Amino acid sequence: MNANAAPLLVGTNLKMNQTAAETGRFITELADVLLRSFGLYFVIPPFTSLAEAVRARDESGLPVWIGAQNMHWEASGAFTGEISAAMLTALGVDLVLLGHAERRWLFHETDEDLQRKVQAALAAGLRVLLCVGETAGERANAVGLETVGRQLKIALNGVATDRAPLLQVAYEPVWSIGAGGTPAKPEDIAPVAAAIRGLLASQFGDGGGAIPILYGGSVDPTNAGLFLRVPEISGLFVGRAAWTPPGFLAIVDAARDASGRQT
Numbered sequence: 001m002n003a004n005a006a007p008l009l010v011g012t013n014l015k016m017n018q019t020a021a022e023t024g025r026f027i028t029e030l031a032d033v034l035l036r037s038f039g040l041y042f043v044i045p046p047f048t049s050l051a052e053a054v055r056a057r058d059e060s061g062l063p064v065w066i067g068a069q070n071m072h073w074e075a076s077g078a079f080t081g082e083i084s085a086a087m088l089t090a091l092g093v094d095l096v097l098l099g100h101a102e103r104r105w106l107f108h109e110t111d112e113d114l115q116r117k118v119q120a121a122l123a124a125g126l127r128v129l130l131c132v133g134e135t136a137g138e139r140a141n142a143v144g145l146e147t148v149g150r151q152l153k154i155a156l157n158g159v160a161t162d163r164a165p166l167l168q169v170a171y172e173p174v175w176s177i178g179a180g181g182t183p184a185k186p187e188d189i190a191p192v193a194a195a196i197r198g199l200l201a202s203q204f205g206d207g208g209g210a211i212p213i214l215y216g217g218s219v220d221p222t223n224a225g226l227f228l229r230v231p232e233i234s235g236l237f238v239g240r241a242a243w244t245p246p247g248f249l250a251i252v253d254a255a256r257d258a259s260g261r262q263t
């Protein structure tokens, strides 16, 4: 599969930014332009913005998935500070982000935690955006592919083939994320994207060939097109550069130009 064969998927993780009112305005402002555009979109705000994001999405008619940044694998119980899959689906949330590098390194999430979360999210009918990516140290020691393979295989172990349509995978090298990050080069991404595709195809068969693989890490309007020309990459997962409506829309424009699609 190449970038032009799969539906283009562009979205942003707002991380710990924006109040509920700010997220509502963000989605409302995106709506006018994106309704006339192409592709699939998603916005992943903080938990406190989810209800307002869903409301703004429904009011505007914007075809955008609203996602949560994390969840617990248990359905309910004594887990102070945590949120369950059922709480997310009851709000009208479409997707949950699992395994973002900041969750792994700042909050010590393990591959085994993520396996439980993936299972619980899929059982609840949530879409899953699973992040994988190696650290700078792993890259320097030439074990990046092993890290990504381990993360993917453990998180998805036991997932049935009929769940494949709910899955999205984002390759986000840790060294490329955030203010100190360096955007990856297409030649860095291509072998990893091919390996991810191979693992997905071996687990899910034909369904694995259709799972979107996104690139994330210091994406901006000047480099978005480069990433979408990498075989197997059919979407972009964006942080800082997409936190304003003009920023988000500039990336959508760059993606559209790179994919040769019409609005």
Ligand code: PGA
Pocket: 013, 172, 176, 177, 178, 179, 181, 216, 217, 218, 219, 237, 238, 239, 240, 241
């Ligand atoms: P960035 O964040 O685009 O600001 O580098 C990406 C991410 O953390 O997913």
